[in-house]
Amino acid sequence: MVDETLFDYLHMSIVEHYNNENESDVETASAYLSQIGYRVGYSLSERLSKDNARYRDELDTVKYLCKELWICLFKRQVDNLRTNHQGVYVIHDGRFRLLQQTLTTMNKPIDSNNRLHTLYIAYSNGLLRGILTNMGYPCRVTAEIVDFGVRFQIEVNPVVGQK
Template sequence: MSTLKTEYEVLFGLLYAEIIQVFESSNSKEQSKLKIEKLGFWVGCVVAHRISKNLTSLKLSSLEVMKILCKDFWLRLFNKQVDNLRTNHRGIFIIHESQFRPLLLLHDFFKDPDRLTELLLLHTGLIKGFLHAFNLEAAVSTELTNAPACIIQVKIPYEGSTSV
């Protein structure tokens, strides 16, 4: 991927930064984190319905939904597919991104890992919202390994399991 950023990418990156600054300036840190994740959740639901049309009404396995997320959803949002998806086939999915586009755009602006981690809250919400559109609830966590690389863990309750 070229290191030159398009105008769209720069504007998208600045939008992320502005979202966080607006929320943090008006609320406590915990409230702003929740609002950022909720915003992502809402956008994730909307995008899921737009790209999947009739698929959300079908009963798909969690693996099939995760494949749609990693191909179609990621392509729509980040102009590329996921670098690597791994699963234990028991409801745990690990997404490895060596050049996560939002972090690629913003790690030059924010050297503070805490600020970059806050940006990932929006993406945690995006994934939860996408999965919710397919009637899947999940615990989603992110790990900032070496910006712009990150790992996203998605835990979907496995049939026969009661915990998320």
């Protein structure tokens, strides 16, 4: 419980810092937060998956992310995982923890056009990208805010020389 509170506070502080430092440029602040998330996700993936063998394919890896790692990171499973079986995955979390904290602290409705909400999601995009890249699947992650949750779209890039 204490570690969750510390993580939430650290996350809010980092977002607030980059929001204040780059008040005129949301793209720069998002890029910084995404890069921080990438480094954390890459390292965290090494630590959490060192006891597990590599998964057979990218679908198994994304399922592992949704079932095991998502619980570790966000204290709940995803609500929905969809794929087109061509390297595109859509993860929907209807009560995304890192965005829900803004509801209580800002007293504002969740809105995809809100600058601060965009920054909260940027860190998570980088986190997911770092995890999957370390597991052998470099990808591009985008997110959109829907209702009270977030929909992440992951596009896995085929690695040259990999079947």
